[in-house]
Amino acid sequence: MRKVAVVGVGETKFSxxxxxxxxxxxxxxxxxxxxGSNLKPKxxxxxxxxxxxxxxxxxxxxxxxxxxxxxxxRYIPANRYEGACASASVAxxxxxxxxxxxxxxxxxxxxxxxxxxxxxxxxTRTFAMFSDAHYEYPAGVTFPAVFAMLAHLYADTYHxxxxxxxxxxxxxxxxxxxxxxxxxxxxxxxxxxxIAMEKILNSFVVATPLxxxxxxxxxxxxxxxxxxxxxxxxxxxxxxxYITGIGQASNGPLVNQNDYLPRIRxxxxxxxxxxxxxxxxxxxxxxxxxxxxxxxxxxxxxESLGFFxxxxxxxAWEKGQADIxxxxxxxPSGGLKSKGxxxxxxxxxxxxxxxxxxxxxxxPGRQVPEAGIGMTDTLGGDGGTLVNMIFEKGW
Amino acid sequence: MRKVAVVGVGETKFSxxxxxxxxxxxxxxxxxxxxGSNLKPKxxxxxxxxxxxxxxxxxxxxxxxxxxxxxxxRYIPANRYEGACASASVAxxxxxxxxxxxxxxxxxxxxxxxxxxxxxxxxTRTFAMFSDAHYEYPAGVTFPAVFAMLAHLYADTYHxxxxxxxxxxxxxxxxxxxxxxxxxxxxxxxxxxxIAMEKILNSFVVATPLxxxxxxxxxxxxxxxxxxxxxxxxxxxxxxxYITGIGQASNGPLVNQNDYLPRIRxxxxxxxxxxxxxxxxxxxxxxxxxxxxxxxxxxxxxESLGFFxxxxxxxAWEKGQADIxxxxxxxPSGGLKSKGxxxxxxxxxxxxxxxxxxxxxxxPGRQVPEAGIGMTDTLGGDGGTLVNMIFEKGW
Numbered sequence: 001m002r003k004v005a006v007v008g009v010g011e012t013k014f015s016x017x018x019x020x021x022x023x024x025x026x027x028x029x030x031x032x033x034x035x036g037s038n039l040k041p042k043x044x045x046x047x048x049x050x051x052x053x054x055x056x057x058x059x060x061x062x063x064x065x066x067x068x069x070x071x072x073x074r075y076i077p078a079n080r081y082e083g084a085c086a087s088a089s090v091a092x093x094x095x096x097x098x099x100x101x102x103x104x105x106x107x108x109x110x111x112x113x114x115x116x117x118x119x120x121x122x123x124t125r126t127f128a129m130f131s132d133a134h135y136e137y138p139a140g141v142t143f144p145a146v147f148a149m150l151a152h153l154y155a156d157t158y159h160x161x162x163x164x165x166x167x168x169x170x171x172x173x174x175x176x177x178x179x180x181x182x183x184x185x186x187x188x189x190x191x192x193x194x195i196a197m198e199k200i201l202n203s204f205v206v207a208t209p210l211x212x213x214x215x216x217x218x219x220x221x222x223x224x225x226x227x228x229x230x231x232x233x234x235x236x237x238x239x240x241x242y243i244t245g246i247g248q249a250s251n252g253p254l255v256n257q258n259d260y261l262p263r264i265r266x267x268x269x270x271x272x273x274x275x276x277x278x279x280x281x282x283x284x285x286x287x288x289x290x291x292x293x294x295x296x297x298x299x300x301x302x303e304s305l306g307f308f309x310x311x312x313x314x315x316a317w318e319k320g321q322a323d324i325x326x327x328x329x330x331x332p333s334g335g336l337k338s339k340g341x342x343x344x345x346x347x348x349x350x351x352x353x354x355x356x357x358x359x360x361x362x363x364p365g366r367q368v369p370e371a372g373i374g375m376t377d378t379l380g381g382d383g384g385t386l387v388n389m390i391f392e393k394g395w
Numbered sequence: 396m397r398k399v400a401v402v403g404v405g406e407t408k409f410s411x412x413x414x415x416x417x418x419x420x421x422x423x424x425x426x427x428x429x430x431g432s433n434l435k436p437k438x439x440x441x442x443x444x445x446x447x448x449x450x451x452x453x454x455x456x457x458x459x460x461x462x463x464x465x466x467x468x469r470y471i472p473a474n475r476y477e478g479a480c481a482s483a484s485v486a487x488x489x490x491x492x493x494x495x496x497x498x499x500x501x502x503x504x505x506x507x508x509x510x511x512x513x514x515x516x517x518x519t520r521t522f523a524m525f526s527d528a529h530y531e532y533p534a535g536v537t538f539p540a541v542f543a544m545l546a547h548l549y550a551d552t553y554h555x556x557x558x559x560x561x562x563x564x565x566x567x568x569x570x571x572x573x574x575x576x577x578x579x580x581x582x583x584x585x586x587x588x589x590i591a592m593e594k595i596l597n598s599f600v601v602a603t604p605l606x607x608x609x610x611x612x613x614x615x616x617x618x619x620x621x622x623x624x625x626x627x628x629x630x631x632x633x634x635x636x637y638i639t640g641i642g643q644a645s646n647g648p649l650v651n652q653n654d655y656l657p658r659i660r661x662x663x664x665x666x667x668x669x670x671x672x673x674x675x676x677x678x679x680x681x682x683x684x685x686x687x688x689x690x691x692x693x694x695x696x697x698e699s700l701g702f703f704x705x706x707x708x709x710x711a712w713e714k715g716q717a718d719i720x721x722x723x724x725x726x727p728s729g730g731l732k733s734k735g736x737x738x739x740x741x742x743x744x745x746x747x748x749x750x751x752x753x754x755x756x757x758x759p760g761r762q763v764p765e766a767g768i769g770m771t772d773t774l775g776g777d778g779g780t781l782v783n784m785i786f787e788k789g790w
Binding site for chain 2: 021
């Protein structure tokens with residue numbers, strides 16, 4: 001297989017409800033990625049698009065075909081992927097393979113969602129469809145409930161007093177808000193940058209022990225990346241970012257994972273594949289955008305990815321070891337919790353951030369110094385789909 | 396890239412509403428494909444699943460992850476594709492690439508839908524989401540309306556009196572019913588095999604000039620195929636069917652296709668890719684399962700695929716040139732119109748039929764003698780996604 005690079009990235013601001021259609025939003029991100037890659041739409045050979053809920057948000061299935069034409073890439077093969085919150089990561093990983101195989105040289109991949117436009121009620125109901133519809137969903141197991149249960153299991157498994165865990169989770173939130181507040185693309189840009197721990201702990205309870213500030217927002221947004229062969233990349237940019245490792249795994253219903261909870265088994269398998277393919281160890285990763293849909297999700301992810309020992313991630317956040325300048329810089333974008341979570345776009349948004357970090361293009365205050373290796377981690381459903389990708393500077 | 400084969404296929408009976416869940420239905424088809432390939436579930440390295448409307452039919456997104464575990468393929472990467480009626484064909488084409496690239500040796504691909512379970516009202520409303528939601532859908536342009544307009548355009552373009560075209564379309568239907576009536580997997584098995592043309596012409600009008608019998612039914616069903624590398628295939632079966640050509644293309648809103656209508660431009664581009672890759676001409680194809688969601692759709696498809704000159708397909712059907720023993724055997728399964736149309740499964744069902752035809756396993760009366768080269772043609776939406784694949788006997 002051939003070496004594969006990201007040559008350009010694009011992203012809308014992640015935000016609350018937008019007037020634009022999903023196709024228009026994706027076109028905005030795609031145009032930025034295409035132009036930034038020194039390409040024209042006619043150079044793009046295929047479109048791989050993540051979108052989870054367009055049918056519900058605006059009554060539009062098959063938006064990939066309309067997006068291709070709207071962007072100016074008429075007639076190209078256009079695929080849509082639904083992998084819940086990991087939809088765009090599945091799309092990017094697939095684009096990697098079509099280029100690695102030699103079939104295509106230039107592919108546009110990404111995702112879009114209008115989750116904020118749907119409103120909290122419909123968004124919550126439809127998000128819950130990405131858990132098991134026969135046992136979990138009817139029992140009221142929406143995602144805040146899932147992660148609240150994981151928080152209790154985490155506290156119990158590692159013998160951490162619940163109040164202590166709540167404070168550790170608040171540290172996660174404070175770090176996310178700090179970075180998001182200075183990221184112009186973030187939904188919470190300019191907000192909550194200096195929030196007090198007391199305010200987080202005393203905000204209203206969503207699902208005990210999670211309060212409002214432990215949860216990510218509903219967001220509208222789109223992100224896009226141009227995936228190219230090594231030869232094409234060398235002609236298009238002097239700063240190619242190579243995808244050196246990919247991994248993906250699945251899980252069935254949460255209840256079947258009881259040997260592993262509060263860990264997510266699919267993440268351990270997926271990241272192992274990615275590390276092995278890249279030939280690196282977790283300690284070599286400089287920056288990671290991981291799936292922090294809830295503050296507890298950050299702790300669980302960081303441990304399964306091998307950055308911290310099991311049961312110690314909370315302490316790591318307290319000591320700044322998960323921040324820029326620490327052992328590993330986690331979510332310098334602000335993550336899902338502050339940058340936002342337009343579910344079908346989130347994975348591509350993570351790639352956008354990691355590529356910009358490796359290129360040294362993030363804003364002062366949230367740029368990771370000398371970042372050479374980056375990683376993304378995207379969780380779909382309650383562990384149903386896990387995708388990890390590793391990126392390395394090509395110059 | 397490596398040579399890629401289909402080593403086993405499976406399919407549920409296509410039918411009206413089922414009590415089984417989509418996961419259970421797909422598992423039935425997948426188990427048949429896995430067992431028929433002399434494999435065990437643990438040998439499968441990835442699952443690529445087409446499903447268009449599971450979120451609406453049973454409130455289940457992410458069914459690919461649950462299906463993987465249910466079948467016994469725990470933790471493998473599992474992707475879901477939504478390409479409307481072409482969802483499963485997109486999944487199979489993607490499986491082809493992951494095996495051709497050398498990344499995987501054994502992949503399970505297929506699709507499932509419970510469109511009949513949804514009921515006519517919800518199915519019609521949600522199917523329409525696969526046309527353009529901003530201009531076509533609000534104007535009442537459901538799929539019967541689209542194909543009714545194409546029928547009028549066809550008659551007008553090729554100067555065929557409308558009543559003559561109606562009789563030609565009735566011939567298409569009669570052939571479909573004849574084959575489906577002796578296909579035990581068909582929704583209309585045992586039905587309408589000797590229907591009179593008068594009955595078709597006089598059935599109630601759905602969208603003029605299309606009557607009830609010009610339209611395919613809503614169906615529940617699942618189909619699955621095992622895609623393997625040449626090396627793996629040689630160990631698993633003495634009757635590998637090679638995928639020698641693939642093609643895919645997209646189109647935007649129907650109104651933007653006005654230079655080509657009643658032809659579908661994406662089909663001409665997609666089939667051209669497939670023919671070129673396989674190194675064959677249309678006249679070399681012995682059997683083709685094409686996308687006959689409506690009788691007029693058969694005429695349009697057969698012409699764009701190069702089997703008949705433009706404007707002459709109706710005559711070809713009248714003369715038996717599209718039947719077994721004619722120039723090319725089209726839809727010996729009964730096609731969407733008689734075998735049924737579980738939309739997310741349809742493309743994989745076409746592969747099931749073509750593979751069985753090449754292996755000489757179809758029932759007497761609908762087996763194409765000495766079939767060596769087969770083809771599938773799947774249309775998603777009103778031309779939004781087109782997928783063509785060419786298959787050849789490997790023994």
